[in-house]
Amino acid sequence: MFIAIDKQHNIIKASDYRNNKECFCPSCKEEVIFKNGSIYQSHFSHKNNSDCQTFSEGETPEHMEGKLLLYNWFKKEKIEVQLEAFLPALKQRPDLLVNYKGTNIAIEYQCSTITKEKIISRTRGYKNNGYYVFWILGHKLKVSEKVNTKHYAYISMDLSEKYYLFQLDQNRKKFEILSDFSGSHTEVHYTVKSVTVSSTLKDVFRNSVRRQRSGYGIEKNREEQKEYLYQLSFYRYEKSRHFFELMYKSGLSVDSLPDSIFCIVPNEWMIATFSYQWKLLMLIWLEEFESYHVITKNVLVRKIKEWETEKVVAFQIMPNVNPANFYQPFFEYIEALCTNEIMKIVGDEKWVRHKSFSKK
Secondary structure (H helix, E strand, O other): OOEEEOOOOOEEEHHHOOOOOOEEOOOOOOEEEEEOOOOOOOEEEEOOOOOOOOOOOOOOHHHHHHHHHHHHHHHHOOOEEEEOOOEOOOOEOOOEEEEEOOEEEEEEEEOOOOOHHHHHHHHHHHHHOOOEEEEEEOOOOOOOOOOOHHHHOOOEEOOOOOEEEEEEEOOOOEEEEEEEEEEEOOEEEEEEEEEEOOOOHHHHHOOOOOOOOOOOOEEOOHHHHHHHHHHHHOOOOHHHHHHHHHHHHOOOOOOOOOHHHHEEOOOHHHEOOOHHHHHHHHHHHHHOOOOOOOEEHHHHHHHHHHHHHOOOOOEOOOOOOOHHHHHHHHHHHHHHHHHOOOEEEEEOOEEEEOOOOOOO
């Protein structure tokens, strides 16, 4: 850690430490040791028998160098920032605490794997106490090519409800922003903006990524997708088993699946359930309504919650995302069905079934 206190509770930065006076941990108040080696930045460390839970010892050089790099970046930009500020109400200590135009932001630079439960707990702790939280991934956790299940929990959402994943390469002093996520959970597409830490923070988001509106109802190559489903049908994969059960129970086959099941919507990557499954589930449910019956947003949301309770629909674990946003793919799919003339808009967030889905 880079911060300690003296007996008078004055804050001492490791970079400013010049004598052998006693220093203590700001959290547990145990005495700490000043270390000034050739590998690590100058820092304070607990003694070996410490029980302090607030500071994690055994920090890697990457973590120590990285959070100091970020700290100096914010300072250079004249943004109010604290290093390792202790938040008593949460009993948490983010790597950085930023106050940007009156908004408090906790920044966690994560270089090692932690459990999803811990990510959820920390994120909710910050959010419940009025802090935004941005997770920044280090080398071991960063997205190299594919976004996978370990990355979703670190995704952040800004005030305009755009989604971001932040990464820092402290050796190259490169800050990366992944955004414009699209596709299904098995194949997530994204764009990357890379900036040097010497850039101004305004450059980080300026022209970062143009929102690629995937358009509602764009169809995948049906023949390729059918061949993919044929192959899956010969194996008992857990991810697709419930889909095939639902398909056969509904009197359908791969050949007779409706065309609308092969369309994609921009935010379906947020749904962990096999994409064909939740779309077929929704089509079957919509088929139950008479053509004159108005379906509202609230009716649809209640049904989604019911499916979630029954565990037939599951979402990615993203504690930093507003829970209501997880319903967006379903609304997008309704719009796709309107484009395909299966559904019809009759009012603001109100629809009726225009015709049955195709059963070839």
